[in-house]
Amino acid sequence: MKVDMKLQLRDVPGSLLRALEPVSVHGGNIVSVLHSREDGGRVSVQISFKIKDQSSLDLIKRELRKQNIRLSEILLEGKRYYSKKTLSFILIGHVIDTDIRGTIDKINDVGLVSDIDVIMPSPEKRSSVMMNIDIDNRKIKKLNRLINEICKEKKFLVIRSLEG
Amino acid sequence: MKLKNIKLTIIGFGEIGRGFARVLLEKKRFIEREYEVDLKVVAVCEIGGSIIDEDGIDLEKALKLAENKELRKHENWTSMKALDVIKKVKSDTVLELTPSDIKSGQPGLKHIKESLMKGMHVVTSNKAPLALKFSELQKIANSNKVKLEYEATVGGALPIINLRKHALQINKIESIHGILNGTSNYVLTKMAEEGVTMDVALKEAQEIGIAEADPGYDIKGIDTGAKVAILANSLMDMNVSFNDIEITGIKDITPEAIELAKKHNCVIKLIGDVNRLEVSPRLIPINHPLNVSGAMNAIMINADIAKNITIVGHGAGGIETASSLLSDILDIIS
Structure with a gap:
């Protein structure tokens, strides 16, 4: 094959x-x-x-x-077997203090957090976290819904990539 | 050469109205030669009253008075309000150029409705009436056999509506993404390029005259939302109103988020996403066509036949916007 x-x-x-x-x-x-x-x-x-x-x-x-x-x-x-995209997101809020591990685990149920970059100016200030998420093309809508739910629950602002 | 007289009423003599008057004076000979028409302004309406002269107002004089806030010293000044002028002074086209109030759409909405019902064409730069009542206004225009043109409502000088109408007729528009607000783009650019906070970037924008004293409309994404509603109706045949647009502005964006984006070869821009009926900050690769700096606007269309087209230009300014207003007027004449 x-x-x-x-x-x-x-x-x-x-x-x-x-x-x-x-x-x-x-x-x-x-x-x-x-x-x-x-x-x-x-x-x-x-x-x-x-x-x-x-x-x-x-x-x-x-x-x-x-x-x-x-x-x-x-x-x-010659036929598409598996296709994936890597989408980038920035989350702004108290991302670390609101169980970042739990956030990643939830996202990993749908896709895979393959890269993460954090800037935390000080513990009391909002942090900014950039995540790259590998996702099956067919699951992009599901991922967006999940991220919206997480942002609503944890009071984050999300910045999506244009294709996300 | 016999010129055809076309009478115009200008409602709103602020930055846009005055910009239009200046460009009309500058291009008068050109328009006469190319279109064989004499565009005569027969009424200029402002808060508190109007100048009316059925033989044509001397625009240079009106401009001078307006600059000194002495419009009411004009010999033809009357206390007649815009709505009464629409009812009593017959013109071919009414230019509705008053500021937008996105909650009520007024006073622009009543000016536009009344003008159309009186059988006059309307050319407008006022977003709110169209963002709130697009299909209703179009119906009124159609039933009165007049035109409602609104190129100047989206992207100032950018010819987006006419691009679709005159150059992409056979295309189905599949998506539209745009940077549709100069102030927010200026602020995000300054934050990214100079590492300043949003407050500092906003103050600078106000000092150089890009941002209004109250920049809430721009920063909260409301202005972009109104434009998304207009594009959705006019370019994608959706029947929606401003209230259907989901809006997230840029006020909560941190300098750290901007720094992170930069580190990963991206920028953050406030994007109007017409398919999704959404306004939100989005991550864009630095080499993407929508990555335009400063107060520039950019609109990217994806069409089924023509594929991707991006236009970039000045989204505001009295002179620049006059390009779109005159384009609409000449379109009606032709």
Whole structure:
């Protein structure tokens, strides 16, 4: 089975090797690797490989997700198998003091918080938290509804990306 | 060359009305030559009274008096209110240029209704009446066989309504996102570029004349919301009112949020999202076409055939807005 996989990697030494490892470990025969640098310290990588069956692909996916590697698209025999977006959000409010772990867990029920950046000027002031959330295209509305609920409950202001 | 006389009534002689008068004087010869019309202003209405001269008001003189707040010293000054002028002075087109009151839409709403019912075309820069009663006003215009044109209500000089009408006729508009308020864009730009707080950025905007003394309309997103309602009706055939728009302004945005966005190669902009009927601060990549600085406005349309089109320009200012007003007037004439 032919697989074309698009990944988003951090532009740091060794990240490409780490992304390729699960493919070869689970029996993938790599045909080609294309990569290009993008803004914001990221590298877009397109890997084409052959595998025995779909369960091998699921194992590769799981391994890549464990390593927090973003999968933006998978084509299996030329057909879209799995497509994802990474959406950015900024939450403004007492995000840390209102159980940030709980907030992340709730979001992870729908998508995956893959990156988080916090500025907290002082404990009594509102903090600003930027999150990147990997989300299946079909679940974007659900994610938006969830974030609205969280913001209402915890009195946050949310700043969505334009595509979010 | 025999020129056709076109009579105009101007209601509201503030920044927009005076800007229009100045541009009309400047472009008089051009309009006569190209359109074979003589645009005569027969009435100028302000709070407390009006100047009326059926042979055409000397605009230079009126402008001079208005600058010195001495309009009532004009020899043709009467205490007649705008509504009475609409009823009694016959003109071809009424320019409704009074300030917007988004709660009631008045006094613009009654001026526009009365003018249309009297069989006069209306060209307006006043957002509130259209944002509140778009379909009702269009119906009145249609049943009286006159036109209601409103290019100047959205994006000042940006030709968004006419772009759709004259250049994108066969397109279905699939989405519209816009930076539709110069003051909020100026404030967010200053915060991002100079790291100042919102209060400091606002004070600066007031000092250089971009923001009003009470910038609440802009900062709370109300002005953008009114424009979203107009775009939804006119470009996307939705039948909605200002009260259907969900609005979140920029007043709670922290400098830290701006800093975070910057760190991740983004900016925060107050965006009118017409599909969603929503106004809210949004994250935009720095290389996105909507990332325009200062008091500029930008509107991005996604159409089924033409795909993405972005127009950028001055969203306010008396002179700039006159470009849209005159475009509407000449459109009616042609």
